[in-house]
Amino acid sequence: MDSEKGYRGPALETMRKFGLKVWDEVILKTEKGEFRGVILPRAETGDEHHIVLKMNIGYNVGIRAENVRSAEVVGEKVGHYKIPEKEFPYDSEKPNVTLLGTGGTIASRLDYRTGAVIPAFSPGELYGAVPELADICNIRTDKLYAVFSENMGPEQWIGTAKAIVREIENGADGIIIGHGTDTLHHTASALSFMVQNLPVPVVLVGSQRSSDRPSSDAAFNLLTAANVAANGNIAEVIVSMFGPTSDRFNLLHRGTRVRKMHSSYRSTFRTIGDVPLGMANPTEIKYFRKDYNGRRTDREVHLDAVFEEKVSLIYYYPNMKPDIVESLIDNGYKGIVIAGTGLGHVNKPLYEPLRRAIDEGIHVFMTVQTLWGYAHMYVYDTGRDLLQIGVIPAENMLPEVAYVKLGWVLGHTENREEVKDMMLTPVAGEMTAREPPNAYLIYQGEIPEVERFLKEGMM
Amino acid sequence: MDSEKGYRGPALETMRKFGLKVWDEVILKTEKGEFRGVILPRAETGDEHHIVLKMNIGYNVGIRAENVRSAEVVGEKVGHYKIPEKEFPYDSEKPNVTLLGTGGTIASRLDYRTGAVIPAFSPGELYGAVPELADICNIRTDKLYAVFSENMGPEQWIGTAKAIVREIENGADGIIIGHGTDTLHHTASALSFMVQNLPVPVVLVGSQRSSDRPSSDAAFNLLTAANVAANGNIAEVIVSMFGPTSDRFNLLHRGTRVRKMHSSYRSTFRTIGDVPLGMANPTEIKYFRKDYNGRRTDREVHLDAVFEEKVSLIYYYPNMKPDIVESLIDNGYKGIVIAGTGLGHVNKPLYEPLRRAIDEGIHVFMTVQTLWGYAHMYVYDTGRDLLQIGVIPAENMLPEVAYVKLGWVLGHTENREEVKDMMLTPVAGEMTAREPPNAYLIYQGEIPEVERFLKEGMM
Numbered sequence A, B: 001m002d003s004e005k006g007y008r009g010p011a012l013e014t015m016r017k018f019g020l021k022v023w024d025e026v027i028l029k030t031e032k033g034e035f036r037g038v039i040l041p042r043a044e045t046g047d048e049h050h051i052v053l054k055m056n057i058g059y060n061v062g063i064r065a066e067n068v069r070s071a072e073v074v075g076e077k078v079g080h081y082k083i084p085e086k087e088f089p090y091d092s093e094k095p096n097v098t099l100l101g102t103g104g105t106i107a108s109r110l111d112y113r114t115g116a117v118i119p120a121f122s123p124g125e126l127y128g129a130v131p132e133l134a135d136i137c138n139i140r141t142d143k144l145y146a147v148f149s150e151n152m153g154p155e156q157w158i159g160t161a162k163a164i165v166r167e168i169e170n171g172a173d174g175i176i177i178g179h180g181t182d183t184l185h186h187t188a189s190a191l192s193f194m195v196q197n198l199p200v201p202v203v204l205v206g207s208q209r210s211s212d213r214p215s216s217d218a219a220f221n222l223l224t225a226a227n228v229a230a231n232g233n234i235a236e237v238i239v240s241m242f243g244p245t246s247d248r249f250n251l252l253h254r255g256t257r258v259r260k261m262h263s264s265y266r267s268t269f270r271t272i273g274d275v276p277l278g279m280a281n282p283t284e285i286k287y288f289r290k291d292y293n294g295r296r297t298d299r300e301v302h303l304d305a306v307f308e309e310k311v312s313l314i315y316y317y318p319n320m321k322p323d324i325v326e327s328l329i330d331n332g333y334k335g336i337v338i339a340g341t342g343l344g345h346v347n348k349p350l351y352e353p354l355r356r357a358i359d360e361g362i363h364v365f366m367t368v369q370t371l372w373g374y375a376h377m378y379v380y381d382t383g384r385d386l387l388q389i390g391v392i393p394a395e396n397m398l399p400e401v402a403y404v405k406l407g408w409v410l411g412h413t414e415n416r417e418e419v420k421d422m423m424l425t426p427v428a429g430e431m432t433a434r435e436p437p438n439a440y441l442i443y444q445g446e447i448p449e450v451e452r453f454l455k456e457g458m459m
Helices: A009-017 A123-129 A154-169 A184-194 A218-231 A322-330 A348-359 A381-389 A399-410 A416-424 A448-455 B009-017 B123-129 B154-169 B184-194 B218-231 B322-330 B348-359 B381-389 B399-410 B416-424 B448-455
Strands: A024-030 A033-039 A050-055 A060-064 A068-076 A096-101 A138-143 A174-178 A202-205 A237-242 A250-254 A258-260 A269-271 A278-280 A285-287 A311-315 A335-340 A363-368 B024-030 B033-039 B050-055 B060-064 B068-076 B096-101 B138-143 B174-178 B202-205 B237-242 B250-254 B258-260 B269-271 B278-280 B285-287 B311-315 B335-340 B363-368
Touching: A009 A050, A024 A050, A024 A060, A033 A060, A096 A154, A096 A218, A123 A138, A138 A154, A154 A174, A154 A184, A174 A218, A184 A202, A184 A237, A184 A258, A184 A399, A202 A218, A218 A237, A218 A250, A218 A278, A218 A285, A237 A269, A250 A269, A278 A448, A311 A322, A311 A399, A311 B311, A322 A348, A322 B322, A335 A399, A348 A363, A348 A381, A363 A399, A363 A416, A399 A416, B009 B050, B024 B050, B024 B060, B033 B060, B096 B154, B096 B218, B123 B138, B138 B154, B154 B174, B154 B184, B174 B218, B184 B202, B184 B237, B184 B258, B184 B399, B202 B218, B218 B237, B218 B250, B218 B278, B218 B285, B237 B269, B250 B269, B278 B448, B311 B322, B311 B399, B322 B348, B335 B399, B348 B363, B348 B381, B363 B399, B363 B416, B399 B416
Parallel strands: A096 A138, A096 A174, A174 A202, A202 A237, A311 A335, A335 A363, B096 B138, B096 B174, B174 B202, B202 B237, B311 B335, B335 B363
Antiparallel strands: A024 A033, A024 A068, A033 A050, A050 A060, A237 A250, A250 A278, A258 A269, A278 A285, B024 B033, B024 B068, B033 B050, B050 B060, B237 B250, B250 B278, B258 B269, B278 B285
């Protein structure tokens, strides 16, 4: 029934027991206190133990059904949980953009006006929810996956890469990929390696606050991504997400140099060790630099979608024991990326298992857990010892990017020299010759171009 | 011989073969090119394969001895590698500070005027190298360890904690701990848990550039740390290191909220998810906040130096396989800290091994790999699933701090409820109720107090 939408098991039992239905405003009493809010429909197939309330402050909270001692219905907020579907107007003058869905908040909860939390994904639904999209481009949609981004992996990366190539070959002027934010940056780097020689922008976008919350970034991010995909000149895999804490503009991040840096802020995605490529809003795009691949009219995109899954990423911590590395050897791993301390260091007890790993043909690369800066292993004895053992410094590749790249490289070859050559040859800006002086812990005020463009009247 | 100082094995053979000695300015030809610089004495017992040159640009580089094809001596820079030792003047009016040495650049290379790279550590040597120290305080020194900081671990943390307590009970007005920078923040958090109810400041300090380089931060950091230890009012474990890229001031970071964020910058240490406690230089100290433990005159310090070594820290990555967790179970680990994605998530294939781990009595805590923000596991189905399995969110504890704290907690008890209670009860500011709005990716310009104090004429 619609009034029980998405609920099952113990949660549904509790709702029936107390006569509750979706969109009721209720006070639920539990041993941990009283919770007042509106019962939301469930958006994802998920657990059957919680009733989800939207609190007045805008947050959703899951109340464990079995803890509900009593319930009082105090009102009803009728939800318009059918998104008005309108035919997306086709305009032959406008660029054609494909929106590929993988899951996440943008794709699943787009009706930011009505408070509904059901998925909106067809062109008609998108138009009904965010009609401004039609001012920017024509939109075709393809729902590839519907997973939380923590469950994205090589299978989905490869499938998405293939879909990108197909859409470009079919004439798309730009691609948007809707993605959960947790591992959006991992997917961005995987696609940067798996789809090369792009002629059009591939823009990953998500939202940190779902569209049923007043502070949602979903619509602004989607409109900005549509503008960048349709009209932008950066023919690379990029991430378009909130720049500052407000919705003045998105920053455009290169797919191999971006990382999620805050668990809840909308301005969570940050370019690390470099300056972003530019900034944009739904109607404007400004570029900070010129060293990007520009848009082309040909369709000569190159698919290179392989991945060896037996790779691992270890963040070193003090007192790490040899068994951590030994287990990877024993379990048949073929590649290990270490995020070492400082310039690329680990403790002495790891030397022996690392030597064994390399002797047995495992490819070991060093990155830095400081995230900013380079692995420089000639400076101290520890680094030189590790070099001698055969650990290879991966310059300023981010640990997560090195992990993705190593899996991709090992999908091509296991020859030691070839692996090293491929890892240390930049493919998509994942290593840079130098770090600009304003690339460290940048928030926003320290990018001079941002200030200039804002002063010049960009919204 | 002094002219071969520290060299042995193949490096020494090569030096003898070409008639080279320490302090010679040489051109070494290798198959990879020509290197010109001054042969430095070796400061640490280390590898025997490299000759270390100081290049003109200030960097040291290790040349593999067997690669040297020819060598030409073009000059000599006589090194004053005996630091002038002068008796440290005792002034009964001045505070008494103990400098505990663990290793690292501060303790091993302090003669920033002469270019020497030998250790300077006795009070007389320190005074010879940095005479301004005597303007601040009386100094007593104790060289506890001489290890690169990547080799610091529970043994050294416990030994250092005991030495701190001993020195305080003996009347020290403040403690400085000289430490390599790689794991300085891990040690800071360990000491924050192991030494409680501090009546005086405990200041960890290191340097990112050794004192033989023109841009060294060693002397400025040491003088500032001495000022903070002798005269400061923060009776907690804190880190005092370069604030901006210049030597205008140090920032003072709480020991449980600080992380090394750049592999080579001097401004590498940053307070995460909070604002620093204050700023200082060798003569001034300014506080940004009031919520710190103040200096006391009693000596009622509490030693609580225990650590269970069977703990591990896992940074989740996409496609992580169950064997990563299973190996920890099979190898007898008792505690696991996960740095999850987003609000504290991992992929579904890890649910089963995590359930088994918890069933077998392993304590599993969740932190966030975004570093900034909180683990909020009620928001999405994945988080609720993990909560149901028994994974416990550790609020906004940094992953590395949660690792250290879990080892410390498990040194006290393995009772499930007690472990949870201790982990989730703040001991030394490692969890905070909220994140201030200017605590995200702060560099320096966004701390209003810094601007104010600088405008008021602080050097």
